[in-house]
């Protein structure tokens with residue numbers, strides 16, 4: 001028997017009052033237990049989609065179901081299953097982290113005693129237990145973001161939705177947040193995440209959708225989408241100086257970035273040895289190499305490349 005998806009969106013449309021068509025008929029299923037990435041450039045419609053799913057924005061057409069519960073017909077029941085970490089910090093900066101968590105849980109009907117216990121668990125997991133009684137205003141940006149995740153977990157949501165949870169957070173703290181999110185997902189919570197750090201999505205997520213101008217332009221398992229990439233790029237550090245004319249290697253594009261760096265785009269199935277043989281024959285010695293960008297980034301750039309920007 002097919003299980004009910006954690007999130008089912010069908011033909012979702014949103015036109016804002018100013019006639020901006022933010023979503024143009026988006027359909028999407030997220031399976032229970034999944035770790036799902038929703039990607040797209042600025043203004044693509046990600047926050048609009050998340051806003052609709054979390055009932056902050058009214059949809060114009062289409063339907064949303066959370067674990068089979070229709071958002072419009074049974075709003076409260078659907079909302080109780082969701083935890084939201086919004087893009088903007090939206091807690092009271094003069095409240096203490098412990099109070100923010102306990103009051104939030106209280107709002108959703110969690111008894112105070114239970115809420116206090118949970119708050120300690122969540123604040124410890126967010127590495128904020130030591131800050132529980134401080135004014136939230138004094139927390140750093142990364143701590144504030146972790147506090148929003150802790151708050152969302154207070155109702156023990158079955159579906160956790162995070163809108164750019166790691167924006168502006170340094171790499172070390174971001175990695176720590178990845179561990180936390182993975183732990184939450186491993187414990188059974190379905191997670192949907194938007195991010196502009198594609199390395200993050202590639203690292204964490206099993207499935208993804210890329211949205212652009214209000215429509216989904218790619219969707220599926222991370223691995224399947226990445227395997228669509230038929231070209232890969234490398235940067236080669238060479239022992240300069242380079243010869244006046246670079247050798248040609250059929251099927252590849254070889255460029256000199258500067259006198260001791262080469263840039264190569266080559267078909268995925270092509271043997272690297274072939275490249276090295278030609279370079280060797282031309283007297284070019286490669287000291288080290290790295291991939292040009294991460295693979296999801298490469299795919300993303302190709303898919304959302306705007307004609308007007310390529311000029």
Ligand SMILES: Nc1ncnc2c1ncn2[C@@H]1O[C@H](COP(=O)(O)OP(=O)(O)OP(=O)(O)O)[C@@H](O)[C@H]1O
Nearest residue numbers: 016018020022040041042043044045046047048049
């Ligand atoms: N409240 C609003 N009123 C009018 N237009 C809006 C509103 N919110 C968003 N929009 C417009 O809808 C479109 C989609 O915006 P949205 O915030 O959903 O994008 P996003 O994918 O989250 O972008 P970002 O990556 O920058 O957060 C944009 O053109 C935006 O200007």
Ligand SMILES: [Mg+2]
Nearest residue numbers: 046047048087
């Ligand atoms: Mg957004």
